[in-house]
Amino acid sequence: EPEVTQTPSHQVTQMGQEVILRCVPISNHLYFYWYRQILGQKVEFLVSFYNNEISEKSEIFDDQFSVERPDGSNFTLKIRSTKLEDSAMYFCASSELLRTTINNEQFFGPGTRLTVL
């Protein structure tokens, strides 16, 4: 069964460093998403991406964040200068159909746990 994969599973970095979290969405999916879950808290939407552009972003997704689809398979989230409060689980998701479609199920990856020291 096709699935969304994410690497690495756990990333430890120093405050101020840049990190890139990688995701491989399901191959025939068109929409891609990043979510964040601070430990013990709810899952929060960061950004959605379609046709090589950001289609929506939340207020959390500020200038230190960027997303990219560098090739036909990967979808990356870059945090330019990490802060302690960026420590969280980051989930990638993808969906096949248009986001306004009734059957638009998002498939989540297993997450990358980011720890900023």
Place this chain on the structure above:
Amino acid sequence: AQKVTQAQTEISVVEKEDVTLDCVYETRDTTYYLFWYKQPPSGELVFLIRRNSFDEQNEISGRYSWNFQKSTSSFNFTITASQVVDSAVYFCALSGSSGGSYIPTFGRGTSLIVHP
């Protein structure tokens, strides 16, 4: 604005007990979708169910059942004969059509602990 409330922070039961996880939502949208996700200790998010706002029929899938009541804006989840493997955090989420977007809003989650 959308809001999802899961008032139960943690529930502890003994195996084989039935347990209901509550979810109450707020939305101004007439078309919306409701979801439940399971997050086991390993951390991944596992999709359990999606319902749309026009379908109030209750759903049963094995030991899982969902009760959607539009009149009370609730979408409760019941696990019958709970098992230790059901121990996880369960998230309810709402996805509305505001502005043409269906980005989901998650509740804070209910941690379910099933003791043997």
